[in-house]
Amino acid sequence: MYAYADLDKSQLQQEFARLTKEYDEIRSLNLSLDMTRGKPCVQQLDLAKEMLTILGTTDVRSKDGSDCRNYGVPFGIIEARELFAEILGTTAEHVIIGNNSSLNMMFDTLMRAVVFGEANSERPWSEIKNRKWLCPVPGYDRHFLVTEKLGFELISVPLLPTGPDMDVVERIVASDPDVKGIWCIPVYSNPDGYVFSEETCKRLASMKTAASDFRIFWDNAYVVHHLYNAEKSGVPDILSLCEVSGNPDRVYEFASTSKVTYAGAGISCMAANATNLSHAKKILSVQSIGPDKVNELRHARYLPDMDAVDRVMRAQADVIRPKFEKTLAILDEELSFSGVAQWNKPTGGYFVSLYVMPGTATEVVSLSKAAGVALTPAGATYPYGKDPTDSNIRIAPTFPSMDDVDKAIRVLCTCVRLSAVKKLLEEESL
């Protein structure tokens, strides 16, 4: 087994024939495996089963006496706000609660800025015809879709292992007042699994922006989603950082229990300073009667403190860690020698980010699909679904069984190598 780059044409042809045969055999198995999304598996969901009945039929009041079944308390019961405050390293007065989708809170927050502007905006962002948004890449497709749908031009900036490339970010935001914000997943980024360095956080909080109403959308989706017990992210509280840096209004932070309790039936939160919260509440109080407080109470009972959160997240990690380790082991076994692919070894989050030979990701995904393994579309981790090097593939190992992870990753590896050899042969013949 040799690095493909060292093979001569006839060796590549041999390898191509061998891999084609292997691929055809796989196809004949008629597999049907789905690794498209970062979904928890049934075993993870079952961990929270006690939450379904935790209130009994009579435990319906929050500690301030509010009946969670009735109207009122539109920004969340105090227990839920305290829970997220502790998770995020802030205080409850900075936190408001949303329903089951933090994405919904992000969309609505951006929609408010588009229609009404931010607290200190000169005009609604809808009137900024060339409004732009920074997208560290690779990143989360649903983030990119939100800003695209709301009329922003998406500007890619490289995501480094320390976070967004701050030299690039600082240069862009300093000169262009139409750049209104940036997406950030500071802990275990989707898909790379990177954790922002303290320096990155400080530079984001303190950088000079041409737009006086620039906003960081700080999606702390994986803040407690460690795969290894010892690990803590060490990422500082961004609200405090912005405050001490003289930019107190700069950030909206988001989080949820989607991957702590239930992906589809958790609770979410937004954390922001008093100015931004007061601005948001003016619209939110017209938009809705407030989120489902009974579900907030369920969560507060199931997760009464950080010890409970840590306990749950260790149990979650015990379920999914073997799938990550299996994925990494197979990638290592099947791809390392070839030299045509690299991948990250995340210590948390939900993804393994694979970089195949440039120009082959689309074909890899397509070959895998034809062999019965559905993957996130190539390009999905880039704005407009276009990966300029056609290289990144997001692997979501949590949902399938161990056995299916094993099968699917082996199929993927065959496709990665087949596509690489084919491309090398094409280049030979040029």
Add this chain to the structure above:
Amino acid sequence: MYAYADLDKSQLQQEFARLTKEYDEIRSLNLSLDMTRGKPCVQQLDLAKEMLTILGTTDVRSKDGSDCRNYGVPFGIIEARELFAEILGTTAEHVIIGNNSSLNMMFDTLMRAVVFGEANSERPWSEIKNRKWLCPVPGYDRHFLVTEKLGFELISVPLLPTGPDMDVVERIVASDPDVKGIWCIPVYSNPDGYVFSEETCKRLASMKTAASDFRIFWDNAYVVHHLYNAEKSGVPDILSLCEVSGNPDRVYEFASTSKVTYAGAGISCMAANATNLSHAKKILSVQSIGPDKVNELRHARYLPDMDAVDRVMRAQADVIRPKFEKTLAILDEELSFSGVAQWNKPTGGYFVSLYVMPGTATEVVSLSKAAGVALTPAGATYPYGKDPTDSNIRIAPTFPSMDDVDKAIRVLCTCVRLSAVKKLLEEESL
């Protein structure tokens, strides 16, 4: 006891003195009663207590096999869509499910029209600088606030016992293309308790509108909220009516279980035709991962069919009917003879609509408040909070205990008469 209009000045002065004394005695009781909002009482909320544990720890799949705890099925599980379809007299393919606030669905639907336009709009409604919205009055303050916040000029149209005054509505919508829609509460309107006639519904569905993208927001909040068993609303399915009238895209219908199960933790729905749903889904699928399906499943188990809905609503009515009847009896006893007030006798919904002597509603509410009885602010049932005749007061009798209803309505009646006599004396002295 005489009609106040027949009293001479000295009789009025006597009555004023007597009522002032009575009022001062009430003030000395230091009451603290809240009749401000249409909130269910604890006994109503307790009716659904079995719903809190109805899933046990393992009943988590909808009948199509979806795990309700996970991502997926973003427009609602089939059971929940079928439930609302039956409640509204339509079919499940017309229904999508939302979280606990139907107001949130209405706001988001209007926000989409403002930012993106309707399916057949020439431009987003934000570009219609003088956009307007019809508001049958008296009506629901939170409806009015949504359209006001989103930049519509609010045009009042009279609400008759048969629904909006269609002569007025037809004239306005036929001539002004900037009039983009109308709020409707077709069954037990808030606050008057009126039920739209079939003729009104037909005229709304078939009227000619200058705006090709005119929309009816049909808030069927009280569709099954009968106070008397025998009563059914008889209001036709508005989607079908619009369809057969050649205006298939005209209507969005909304409903919720807020006053069937839990005011703060129910489920909501929007019903619309294929064109409107497909248009909405394009944004909704970017905005959110979809609503909480576990809560949908809880509701589907608790309300498996219309028999269950009827049973629950009869039990609800049994709790609140006595409060309505008590309210009406006291109004009759304390106010009828005076001739200075009228009120509706609703057979469903959540409110009693009281019309005091024109020009005195603000003072009545203010006097009541000073005597410890909080009422919905005078004017709240009109756009911009301004009742042109300062006459309508919305009474919400569901939340207080029977004893408190008794006390609060008596206080209110004293204030109504005191304000009326005061005003008559002022007019005498002019």
